Amino acid sequence: MELIVSFDPEVMEITARTLRIAGTSCLLASLISLPLGSLVHFRRFRGKRVLVNIIQTLFSVPTVVIGLLVFVLLSRTGPLGDLDILFTPAAMVIGQMILITPILLGLTISALSGVGKEVVETATSLGASGFQLALLSLKEARYAVVAALILGFGRAISELGIAMMVGGNIRGFTRVMTTAISLATTKGELELALALGMLLLLLALVINIALNRLQQR
Amino acid sequence: MRPSSPLIEVARLSHSYGDKEILKGLDLGIARGEVFALIGPTGAGKTTLLRIMDLLEIPSSGEIYFDGQRVPRSGKQRLAIRRRMSFIHQKPQVFNASVYDNVACGLNWRGEARNKIVAKVDCILETVGLEGYKNRNARTLSGGEAQRVALARSLVLQPEVLLLDEPTANLDPVSATKIEELLSTAARQRNTTMIMATHDMSQGQQLADRIGVLLDGRLVQTGNAGDIFRSPQSTEVAHFVGVENIIGGIVIANDEGVATISVGDDHHGIGIQAVSGCPAGQQVYACIRPEDVTLTPMLYQSSARNSFQARVTRVTYLGPLSRVEMDCGFRLIGLVTRISAEELNLQAGHELYATFKATAVHLMERKSRQ
Numbered sequence: 001m002e003l004i005v006s007f008d009p010e011v012m013e014i015t016a017r018t019l020r021i022a023g024t025s026c027l028l029a030s031l032i033s034l035p036l037g038s039l040v041h042f043r044r045f046r047g048k049r050v051l052v053n054i055i056q057t058l059f060s061v062p063t064v065v066i067g068l069l070v071f072v073l074l075s076r077t078g079p080l081g082d083l084d085i086l087f088t089p090a091a092m093v094i095g096q097m098i099l100i101t102p103i104l105l106g107l108t109i110s111a112l113s114g115v116g117k118e119v120v121e122t123a124t125s126l127g128a129s130g131f132q133l134a135l136l137s138l139k140e141a142r143y144a145v146v147a148a149l150i151l152g153f154g155r156a157i158s159e160l161g162i163a164m165m166v167g168g169n170i171r172g173f174t175r176v177m178t179t180a181i182s183l184a185t186t187k188g189e190l191e192l193a194l195a196l197g198m199l200l201l202l203l204a205l206v207i208n209i210a211l212n213r214l215q216q217r
Numbered sequence: 218m219r220p221s222s223p224l225i226e227v228a229r230l231s232h233s234y235g236d237k238e239i240l241k242g243l244d245l246g247i248a249r250g251e252v253f254a255l256i257g258p259t260g261a262g263k264t265t266l267l268r269i270m271d272l273l274e275i276p277s278s279g280e281i282y283f284d285g286q287r288v289p290r291s292g293k294q295r296l297a298i299r300r301r302m303s304f305i306h307q308k309p310q311v312f313n314a315s316v317y318d319n320v321a322c323g324l325n326w327r328g329e330a331r332n333k334i335v336a337k338v339d340c341i342l343e344t345v346g347l348e349g350y351k352n353r354n355a356r357t358l359s360g361g362e363a364q365r366v367a368l369a370r371s372l373v374l375q376p377e378v379l380l381l382d383e384p385t386a387n388l389d390p391v392s393a394t395k396i397e398e399l400l401s402t403a404a405r406q407r408n409t410t411m412i413m414a415t416h417d418m419s420q421g422q423q424l425a426d427r428i429g430v431l432l433d434g435r436l437v438q439t440g441n442a443g444d445i446f447r448s449p450q451s452t453e454v455a456h457f458v459g460v461e462n463i464i465g466g467i468v469i470a471n472d473e474g475v476a477t478i479s480v481g482d483d484h485h486g487i488g489i490q491a492v493s494g495c496p497a498g499q500q501v502y503a504c505i506r507p508e509d510v511t512l513t514p515m516l517y518q519s520s521a522r523n524s525f526q527a528r529v530t531r532v533t534y535l536g537p538l539s540r541v542e543m544d545c546g547f548r549l550i551g552l553v554t555r556i557s558a559e560e561l562n563l564q565a566g567h568e569l570y571a572t573f574k575a576t577a578v579h580l581m582e583r584k585s586r587q
Contacts, residue, residue, distance in 0.1 A: 139312075
């Protein structure tokens with residue numbers, strides 16, 4: 001408790017990094033998912049059902065599997081080994097994006113499905129282009145879209161597997177709250193681990209409240 | 218007054234949903250500035266026709282022409298054409314945003330300058346009487362207010378064509394009158410072409426220059442209100458426009474434009490007289506609107522040529538009017554005001570006289586039955 005209240009510099013630094021990494025991956029994932037989800041929802045094509053099923057299946061991929069995948073891709077001998085970003089925050093962002101993009105994508109599609117056909121048609125007859133229609137629909141579905149963002153961010157901030165495997169828990173560089181908790185626990189510093197755990201929940205609460213205000217607008 | 222090139226035209230238009238044929242080979246042209254009412258019962262295909270005209274749906278077959286040009290079945294041009302029209306749906310759908318944002322969206326989408334949008338929206342909100350509602354969320358409005366938002370949202374675009382699907386069907390009479398006034402003002406001021414689907418005859422009659430009757434996917438008759446209501450061309454149209462008396466018979470004589478028609482099941486000498494050029498020997502239906510039938514306790518001397526002794530078989534009350542079913546050798550239905558019904562002491566079994574003018578009888582040729 002002291003550690004939180006006293007604003008221990010290392011705890012604060014870890015917290016800031018955690019937010020930065022999870023925030024970046026959530027932002028990038030939503031930049032992909034919102035337009036792509038709209039496209040999938042509004043376009044008619046063969047195999048759409050199958051695609052949505054695949055996306056939904058990817059909701060439950062374990063983080064360690066993604067960690068492994070990214071590790072293989074980025075390791076020196078891997079296809080993207082030349083980038084030399086294994087064990088950096090960038091690698092963690094990539095992993096988290098892979099983790100939450102299916103969630104954001106799937107939930108965007110289902111959010112858009114909740115927008116009434118009549119609303120879509122009204123907008124069309126008022127002269128909305130495809131892009132304008134998608135934008136309006138996302139606005140109409142903002143409650144569900146923001147809920148998707150909350151969930152995506154929550155998954156990114158709380159995952160351990162990717163941060164551990166491709167971040168490496170390097171102190172002062174890639175150490176985030178979950179890896180710090182894990183390390184503290186194995187070292188027997190239960191007090192620190194608990195404090196970090198509580199701080200993580202507190203953060204989630206604050207972010208929820210902020211996004212909820214966005215929902216109600 | 219039939220201009221050579223219509224603003225919007227459909228040709229040989231057919232449309233099906235699955236196995237169900239909704240529209241069956243329609244041809245219709247509507248001139249710029251014309252107010253056209255599409256009347257017909259629920260399920261006749263009115264909404265589908267409007268949706269196809271608004272390019273929301275691609276017809277199964279047939280063509281649409283807008284301003285002399287064939288509308289392609291896909292591509293960017295459809296959006297450009299759609300932006301010259303506006304469609305007001307039966308149930309107004311407002312977006313979950315402020316009234317201002319709702320009304321401004323069409324202008325925003327057309328890339329209009331911001332200061333112009335503000336001015337236009339303010340102006341139209343005043344026209345529809347919602348000037349104080351700018352910042353209210355449109356979802357919190359009543360049905361009538363929402364319909365006015367929908368109307369403002371369409372009118373602010375100053376469309377060349379306004380498509381209306383039962384614009385007042387879900388409204389109370391006061392709101393409905395208000396909307397009708399707004400529409401007719403808009404039509405007159407901007408010379409807007411309006412195509413409205415309605416099952417409300419009086420609305421069609423009041424607002425429209427021309428009326429088309431859509432029955433079961435076919436446009437069975439078009440014409441001005443007088444034509445449609447007085448001279449329906451088929452028994453279906455007659456039924457639909459409220460001609461309750463459709464009496465089968467045969468013309469037995471025609472004396473200088475006044476035809477005598479023998480009616481009744483056994484044709485034993487009941488003659489109805491009608492102003493018509495129908496020759497003797499012609500099988501006909503005599504159509505008489507129930508409101509043209511006068512009821513009196515005694516035989517009434519007047520210029521009306523048709524007077525029959527009648528026995529009341531049934532009286533039903535329809536608000537301010539009473540519908541009287543009678544037997545005068547043939548079945549006749551009359552409409553009288555409630556007060557008259559009380560004065561005449563109308564009840565089943567009561568005897569009285571039913572009178573209607575020869576000019577009130579419209580004769581329709583009867584195709585010989587196969």
